[in-house]
Structure formats: C-alpha cells, structure tokens
Amino acid sequence: MNNPTTNPQENNNLINLNQHALAVCQNLEQYLASVKNQTPIESFTSLPQLPSHPTLAKLCTVFNLSPFDRYILLLCVAIELEPYARILCAEIHGNERLAYATPFVAYKTFPDATWSAFNPDSPLIEWQLIELKTEQVFTQSLIKINPGILLYLLCDSFNDPQLQDIIKPVSINSRHLFIPLSHQQIVSQIVEIWSRSTEFFTENSLVQLCGDDKRAKTAIAVGAASSSGTDIQKISLYWLVTILNSPAGSLNQETFIKLYSRFALLTNNILLIDCDDINLKEPTELKLLNLILEKSLQPIIILSNTRLNLGDRSTVTIDIPPLTANEQGTLWQIHLEETAAELGEYIDTLTNQFNLPATAIESACLHSLASMESSIKTNTDFDLKTALWDN
The missing domain is CATH 3.40.50.300 (P-loop containing nucleotide triphosphate hydrolases)
Structure with missing residues (x-):
C-alpha cells in the first residue's frame, strides 16, 4: 500500500506506517515459526530500528502507552494497511474467519504482554484509541484502531467525527x-x-x-x-x-x-x-x-x-471598543463597493449621525443595494442615500 498521495508529508507518514506494519507482520511470522519449530519467539523490539514516526511517538507520550500498548496499536495499523497481516492473524487463530487482530494474537506475539492492556481503564480503551468489540470468547474479540486515530497517524491532524458538529x-x-x-x-x-x-x-x-x-x-x-x-x-x-x-x-x-x-x-x-x-x-x-x-x-x-x-x-x-468614525467610514466604503464613490461626503454624514458596529453597517449596505438592484429591474425611483439612512 505505497501509492503516493498528493501531500508529501502524508505520503511520508504512509510509508513510515507501512514499514511499522511490515515489522508487525515479521513478528507474526516469527511467532508462527516458533510454534511450528517449538522455539521461543523473538522480541518485537529486537527488530531493526525503524524511522521515527513523530505522531506515533506523541500518542505514546501523551497517553503514557506501554511498549505492549504501542504494539497493539501497530497491530491494528497493520490490519488496516497490509492485507498479509490479516492472513497471518487467521493462521495464528487456525480459523480463516478470524482474519483480524484480537487480544489472543496481541498477547501471544509479544513477549512482555499483559492482559491488563484490555481493561476498561487502560489507556488504549479509556481514551478510545482502539475499539474492542467484545465477543462471547473474549480472546477472539475484534480489535480495531479508532478511525480518527488512524487518520491522525496518517495526516498529522486529529478530527473526531463525534465532535464535528460541536x-x-x-x-x-x-x-x-x-x-x-x-x-x-x-x-x-x-x-x-x-x-x-x-x-x-x-x-x-x-x-x-x-x-x-x-x-x-x-x-x-x-x-x-x-x-x-x-x-x-x-x-x-x-x-x-x-x-x-x-x-x-x-x-x-x-x-x-x-x-x-x-x-x-x-x-x-x-x-x-x-x-x-x-x-x-x-x-x-x-x-x-x-x-x-x-x-x-x-x-x-x-x-x-x-x-x-x-x-x-x-x-x-x-x-472591545466601538469603531471610530473613520473606521466606520471605511466599512461603509468596503460594503458599498463602487457605489461608495457616488455618495461622496454622505458617508461622513452617516458616520457622524450613527455609531454602528460592523454587522449593522453590512446589513444596511446589503439591504440598500438589494433594493437599488430591484428598482433598476422594475424601473422605479430609488434614492440610495435615503435607503441607507432608513436601514
């Protein structure tokens, strides 16, 4: 999954996350090999040092994630980015229908794993960094990375769909x-x-x-x-x-x-x-x-x-102080556009008579210009000065 994006930084993030995903796949392969050969599994952390991913590092620091928490998160990323990870998960389960990350896969493939990572008060669950869909057999429950967190890792910006209307x-x-x-x-x-x-x-x-x-x-x-x-x-x-x-x-x-x-x-x-x-x-x-x-x-x-x-x-x-007369005059000219030149010193008359905020000046201009446009179409008499004064 290395198709370049239009944003260079997002493309770098994707390449970096793919490298982490492939490292997770290597770890899953090592586990399967260890089961087959009845040899101890190598540590995930012993894999070649990968380039730093600043947003991932920030997640780990901000939410105080343990190495196992980080691994669970990356296991979920691998499922999203590398189809081969799903194949390996199914093989670890011995069930092709379980082609996804589970507590069983995470626990079995990381040497310093702890079941407490899946407690309700654990950082991953409490902060909703992952979604745990509890099944009748808990160890086979589906684990997914929160979509907003995945996009945060890919795009360096965080947006929560649940808060987008707020x-x-x-x-x-x-x-x-x-x-x-x-x-x-x-x-x-x-x-x-x-x-x-x-x-x-x-x-x-x-x-x-x-x-x-x-x-x-x-x-x-x-x-x-x-x-x-x-x-x-x-x-x-x-x-x-x-x-x-x-x-x-x-x-x-x-x-x-x-x-x-x-x-x-x-x-x-x-x-x-x-x-x-x-x-x-x-x-x-x-x-x-x-x-x-x-x-x-x-x-x-x-x-x-x-x-x-x-x-x-x-x-x-x-x-916030009210606008000065000169500042109000400038706003009248901005909102009246080319018609301001036709009014001459009348704008000074308006600012001397009225002490208006920006919204009131805009409203008066929009209403008066709309009325002027209507009068032109209907060929009726219209006086812009009077309209501005009344509005």
Whole structure:
C-alpha cells in the first residue's frame, strides 16, 4: 500500500506506517515459526530500528502507552494497511474467519504482554484509541484502531467525527476580515500575550474578549490566530448545551468531556469559545464551561457580552471598543463597493449621525443595494442615500 498521495508529508507518514506494519507482520511470522519449530519467539523490539514516526511517538507520550500498548496499536495499523497481516492473524487463530487482530494474537506475539492492556481503564480503551468489540470468547474479540486515530497517524491532524458538529473551524468572509486600527492593536496585544509565558500567565491561559459586536470579536480572534500561524476552531456553548440536553441526542456531558479531553491532548489549535448567547448565571452552564477550560491545553479565546468570573484560571480580559468614525467610514466604503464613490461626503454624514458596529453597517449596505438592484429591474425611483439612512 505505497501509492503516493498528493501531500508529501502524508505520503511520508504512509510509508513510515507501512514499514511499522511490515515489522508487525515479521513478528507474526516469527511467532508462527516458533510454534511450528517449538522455539521461543523473538522480541518485537529486537527488530531493526525503524524511522521515527513523530505522531506515533506523541500518542505514546501523551497517553503514557506501554511498549505492549504501542504494539497493539501497530497491530491494528497493520490490519488496516497490509492485507498479509490479516492472513497471518487467521493462521495464528487456525480459523480463516478470524482474519483480524484480537487480544489472543496481541498477547501471544509479544513477549512482555499483559492482559491488563484490555481493561476498561487502560489507556488504549479509556481514551478510545482502539475499539474492542467484545465477543462471547473474549480472546477472539475484534480489535480495531479508532478511525480518527488512524487518520491522525496518517495526516498529522486529529478530527473526531463525534465532535464535528460541536467543534468547528472558524470561517469568516474575506470582506469581514477588515480589522480596523483600534482592533489591530488588540490583535497585537493578544499575540504578545501568547508569546510571553510567565509564572502566572502561560500561553494556554485565557483571553476574554468582551463587547456586543460578535463579528468584531471573531475577526480579532481570527487575526490573532493568523498572526500566530495557528488554526482556530470554535465551540458555541449555546449549541453545545442544546446538544447535550437533547433527549434524542447520543452525547452526554461525561462522554463529551472525555472526547474533548482527547481532542485537547492531540491538537494545538487555538480554541474560540462563544459564550455570547448563553445564560452564564445558570450553574450548570458555568460548570460545563469550567470543565472545558479545565481539560484545555491550548490557547483559548472566550467571547462574551460581559466579563465572566472564571475562577482561578489566569485570564486577560479585553473590552472591545466601538469603531471610530473613520473606521466606520471605511466599512461603509468596503460594503458599498463602487457605489461608495457616488455618495461622496454622505458617508461622513452617516458616520457622524450613527455609531454602528460592523454587522449593522453590512446589513444596511446589503439591504440598500438589494433594493437599488430591484428598482433598476422594475424601473422605479430609488434614492440610495435615503435607503441607507432608513436601514
């Protein structure tokens, strides 16, 4: 399975994992030979040293995997990548229908094996790195690597299908990425905060952005992540509470926190937690927020209308100032596009009369331009200045 991928790093990962898979196959062959010849099995760790796989090494370190845990994981990888591994497993079982990894195969083919690796509180099971489908005969139960973990080893990035409706990439239209000077200064402040780790404030401490303009706060967060060269993902606390409280939902708070803990350990992305639409006076919602913060290892930006008391967590709170008249004027021009030139100094009249956030300016422009387009098609009178003023 050595077909090159379009991504060089993914191709290197695949080649590296194939080498590990072939080493596992060699180990299975050695076991079969030892059974046939009645000789002791050689240690898997005595096989030729393989090139390091950084993501595999991180998995072992983060979840404190033993050498046997690592072997079980690689046995499951071999089943996924090398058809020959399935043939060898069936031969070890003496049953062609058992062409998959099992506790029996893992235990028999590794010299320092222990059955405790399959306990519910073992790292592989507790963190759902593997899936153990318990059968009537436990030792013949199917072991599979979690698909998200396999893709993590192949792609160097972790995405959990169970969390994809909760933790989402932050997408923002390019025209919304205009960050006025006063807000650019906040972006620089956040980046500076992240770059300065002290005894009392570390890079994974909280930054809290307060104010009524969600668009502005989100643009600042995206700008800070972009300046740091890091991806940013978002959790809407309101949406999360809705999902967890849904009678038809399959995800409860305990399961979510466990899945989120694994996600936090395997990702370095900045996390944006949107608390604007939640009633944080409710103790259950505050408890959920604090549980997320407790499990988080990455930098976090919280969006909230008012300042939140987040207990002992080191927090820098920044109040987002309203746009200046000049900054509002620039936004009017961006959203009005070529029609802005026709308005001349009328844009100054708008900024002097109204003190609007970015979302309100965009809404007024979109509605007025749509009305203007409609009037052109119907050949009716239309005054853009009046429409902008009224909208």
